[in-house]
Amino acid sequence: EVDGTRSSDLLAQGSANATIPGSECPPESSCVRLLQCPDIDRMSIVRYLSRPPHLRPPSERRWENSVWRRCTLMNGEFTGICCRKHPVTDGDAKKPSLLSETSYHKQEQLLRRAEKIAFRELQKFLANDSAEDDASSNFHGGLPFPDDVLPAEMVREGLQDVLTWQALERISNGTVVEHFQRPKRCLVGPACEKGHSRYRRLDGRCNNIEPGGSLWGAAGYPMERLLPPAYGDGIWAPRIVAYSGRYLPSARKLSSTLFADLHHPHASCNVLFMQFGQFLAHDFSRNKVIKTSAKCCTEDGTSRVKDAFPGCMPIPVSSGDDFYSQHGVRCLHFMRSAVAPMRDCGSVGHGRQMSSVSHFIDGSAIYGTSDKQSHDLRAHEGGRLKSLFHRRFHNELPPLDRTKDACDPAADVCFLTGDGRSNQLISLVAVHTLFLREHNRLARELQKLNPHWKDGTLFQEARRIVIAQLQHIVYGEYLPKVVGPQYASLYRLHLSAPGTYSEFYHPHTNPSVSSEFTVAAFRFGHSTVPSKLDLKDGPVVTWHTFLNPTRFRERTFYDDLLSTLQHQPMQSVDELFSASITHFLNVKPGKEHGTDLAAINIQRGRDHAVRPYNDYRRLGGKPGAYSFDDFAPDVGPKLRALYAHPDDVDLYVGGILEPPVEGGVVGETFAEMIADQFSKFQRGDRYFYSNGPDSNPGHFTLPQLKEIQRMTMASLICGNAGEPHQMHVLVDAFALPHDNNRPIVCTAPEIPRLDLSWWKD
Numbered sequence: 001e002v003d004g005t006r007s008s009d010l011l012a013q014g015s016a017n018a019t020i021p022g023s024e025c026p027p028e029s030s031c032v033r034l035l036q037c038p039d040i041d042r043m044s045i046v047r048y049l050s051r052p053p054h055l056r057p058p059s060e061r062r063w064e065n066s067v068w069r070r071c072t073l074m075n076g077e078f079t080g081i082c083c084r085k086h087p088v089t090d091g092d093a094k095k096p097s098l099l100s101e102t103s104y105h106k107q108e109q110l111l112r113r114a115e116k117i118a119f120r121e122l123q124k125f126l127a128n129d130s131a132e133d134d135a136s137s138n139f140h141g142g143l144p145f146p147d148d149v150l151p152a153e154m155v156r157e158g159l160q161d162v163l164t165w166q167a168l169e170r171i172s173n174g175t176v177v178e179h180f181q182r183p184k185r186c187l188v189g190p191a192c193e194k195g196h197s198r199y200r201r202l203d204g205r206c207n208n209i210e211p212g213g214s215l216w217g218a219a220g221y222p223m224e225r226l227l228p229p230a231y232g233d234g235i236w237a238p239r240i241v242a243y244s245g246r247y248l249p250s251a252r253k254l255s256s257t258l259f260a261d262l263h264h265p266h267a268s269c270n271v272l273f274m275q276f277g278q279f280l281a282h283d284f285s286r287n288k289v290i291k292t293s294a295k296c297c298t299e300d301g302t303s304r305v306k307d308a309f310p311g312c313m314p315i316p317v318s319s320g321d322d323f324y325s326q327h328g329v330r331c332l333h334f335m336r337s338a339v340a341p342m343r344d345c346g347s348v349g350h351g352r353q354m355s356s357v358s359h360f361i362d363g364s365a366i367y368g369t370s371d372k373q374s375h376d377l378r379a380h381e382g383g384r385l386k387s388l389f390h391r392r393f394h395n396e397l398p399p400l401d402r403t404k405d406a407c408d409p410a411a412d413v414c415f416l417t418g419d420g421r422s423n424q425l426i427s428l429v430a431v432h433t434l435f436l437r438e439h440n441r442l443a444r445e446l447q448k449l450n451p452h453w454k455d456g457t458l459f460q461e462a463r464r465i466v467i468a469q470l471q472h473i474v475y476g477e478y479l480p481k482v483v484g485p486q487y488a489s490l491y492r493l494h495l496s497a498p499g500t501y502s503e504f505y506h507p508h509t510n511p512s513v514s515s516e517f518t519v520a521a522f523r524f525g526h527s528t529v530p531s532k533l534d535l536k537d538g539p540v541v542t543w544h545t546f547l548n549p550t551r552f553r554e555r556t557f558y559d560d561l562l563s564t565l566q567h568q569p570m571q572s573v574d575e576l577f578s579a580s581i582t583h584f585l586n587v588k589p590g591k592e593h594g595t596d597l598a599a600i601n602i603q604r605g606r607d608h609a610v611r612p613y614n615d616y617r618r619l620g621g622k623p624g625a626y627s628f629d630d631f632a633p634d635v636g637p638k639l640r641a642l643y644a645h646p647d648d649v650d651l652y653v654g655g656i657l658e659p660p661v662e663g664g665v666v667g668e669t670f671a672e673m674i675a676d677q678f679s680k681f682q683r684g685d686r687y688f689y690s691n692g693p694d695s696n697p698g699h700f701t702l703p704q705l706k707e708i709q710r711m712t713m714a715s716l717i718c719g720n721a722g723e724p725h726q727m728h729v730l731v732d733a734f735a736l737p738h739d740n741n742r743p744i745v746c747t748a749p750e751i752p753r754l755d756l757s758w759w760k761d
């Protein structure tokens with residue numbers, strides 16, 4: 001192993017000699033972090049940085065100042081790169097065409113042959129496919145949830161495309177794939193009305209109306225990449241081989257060796273912070289898997305199914321496993337994420353996973369992502385959403401979901417919301433209930449003020465205010481606690497001043513989530529899940545509440561739970577994970593074990609061919625680990641025993657093991673990736689609540705905006721409490737109580753309330 005001097009890396013944080021004096025950015029470019037420059041070959045920089053400084057090729061050293069012109073951010077504390085403000089549009093097929101080497105006719109022939117091979121491969125599996133309804137069942141495969149948005153044909157087409165690509169590579173001995181263009185199947189976005197729609201669409205389309213941008217961030221649109229994927233075959237084979245050529249360690253082996261279940265409460269954040277994070281995660285991302293009902297492991301879990309469905313990638317469990325061995329389990333189910341059909345001309349020939357919910361922070365977990373879903377959720381009266389309403393209890397809850405297997409068979413009730421995952425955890429149902437109540441509360445108030453408004457207007461106006469409050473809470477209260485003040489300023493994740501419009505919108509910013517962000521960085525939350533919820537009448541083991549929200553029928557349960565969530569500390573982000581999620585995730589009826597979410601996260605990273613941890617450290621301008629000694633002293637030796645080389649460490653593993661940044665809960669690599677993504681959610685959203693009339697066709701008036709900017713999580717909780725005279729709230733609702741954050745009664749004047757009179761026509 002080579003010992004590099006870590007501090008002298010290019011783009012290193014805080015390094016005094018990182019900038020050449022007088023080298024600030026040329027006109028038409030601005031200084032940004034490397035992750036935010038779409039126009040540059042980030043991978044070549046990362047590759048260069050992966051060599052210790054004295055081994056970097058001199059021929060490439062000249063790039064350091066010409067191609068990658070460095071600049072400083074935050075008074076020299078961080079280094080950035082000069083990036084063109086208006087990037088040259090990508091995908092303009094500047095790649096060399098195959099036509100120069102092979103005739104067009106030959107190219108067509110090869111393609112047709114490859115398509116046939118792929119089709120046969122696929123048929124083989126479809127023939128074995130049971131007629132079982134795929135849109136059901138949390139329990140057959142154990143995971144994940146039914147999905148209603150992306151049609152099965154699209155998934156099949158995506159699968160067929162990658163299989164074709166793989167066949168093409170085989171029959172042309174790998175010479176073709178990189179340059180192959182298939183223009184006849186370009187994915188064409190819908191024509192969007194130029195800027196006139198006052199309300200955002202449910203599916204997220206037409207948020208961007210620039211040419212080629214109408215599908216950015218839309219449900220079903222492929223995820224972006226911070227770095228190119230590390231597919232085993234460059235196309236879709238998962239990343240399973242280590243730097244040394246040997247297999248990477250099993251994801252379960254990593255989870256069981258590195259992660260333990262110990263109590264490590266966070267010093268300042270409460271469980272509501274954890275719970276809000278999951279709710280938010282479900283708003284912006286949902287990995288569509290290829291098939292929900294297929295089985296990858298035998299029923300008894302002792303082995304993998306032979307000739308299983310092509311997306312099966314079960315996780316091997318060793319016979320000496322410290323938990324699963326006692327149940328004889330040697331195989332944990334895992335189905336790969338679906339990939340988008342390759343109709344996107346700009347896309348290269350490799351799998352791109354898709355999100356089946358809109359990527360924007362737009363309340364899609366409340367309202368659904370399709371017209372059909374939203375239609376089913378709406379009351380079609382007074383702009384309200386359907387609900388269960390107990391007048392005596394003053395207890396409004398989401399409507400019941402009667403779909404078979406939507407919850408645990410033991411559950412007496414199960415709720416229907418805009419997102420199929422809402423019954424996962426009892427406290428997640430609470431956050432859904434909160435937003436449902438807020439929507440209906442607003443719709444009722446607006447109706448009183450404007451009796452002439454019809455159902456549709458009331459619905460859309462209430463929705464617009466709910467989304468605005470959600471975004472305001474995310475950027476004002478939640479995110480700064482996740483990434484800490486330094487990364488929040490580095491990525492300019494600020495709010496606009498009260499009563500003033502922001503002009504965050506930047507039409508060249510693609511708001512879509514990246515694979516790396518959804519499969520690794522934002523799953524930091526899994527480490528924050530507590531083993532028990534300290535309910536008023538005694539603690540309950542977390543996994544006992546999975547897919548079973550029955551207790552919501554109790555009169556004061558909702559109020560009591562919200563109080564618990566605020567007073568109980570969440571767990572810290574570290575190598576500790578509750579057994580509720582590493583042993584008992586989605587226990588099937590009659591079984592004494594579930595599955596391991598930490599292992600799934602690692603496996604999901606390999607399924608998406610996310611690159612190893614070190615590459616993302618370098619992308620974030622931090623030195624990579626050249627040796628296992630560069631990791632913390634307690635984890636270095638363990639990692640050495642598991643991985644052959646520091647460049648093999650999975651992103652999720654490396655990221656979760658980093659100590660938290662100052663004032664935040666995650667380590668620097670995840671902080672950088674999360675800050676980057678939320679900056680894109682903000683800059684790439686034309687409808688961002690504080691954007692003014694210059695960009696936002698659904699902007700608020702200045703007095704309305706000022707009202708929304710006063711709102712807090714505490715306001716929402718109090719505005720929707722069952723018993724506001726008895727309910728107490730913390731003004732800083734995501735923080736534990738302390739001297740300056742004492743519980744106060746909801747009716748107290750300190751709790752801001754939304755003055756809707758500004759919405760009177």
Ligand code: HEM
Nearest residue numbers: 144274277278281285286287425518522523525526529604
């Ligand atoms: C008890 C609490 C939780 C449970 C049981 C849970 C469970 C799950 C499951 C089963 C998946 C799908 C895994 C896969 O197949 O790849 C998932 C995905 C995810 N979770 Fe959690 N989760 C919890 C809390 C959280 C929290 C607190 C956060 C963030 C703060 C979070 C963020 C995510 C993200 C970003 C994904 C990826 C979503 C996607 O794109 O599909 N989760 N979680």
Ligand SMILES: [Ca+2]
Nearest residue numbers: 283358360364
């Ligand atoms: Ca969304």
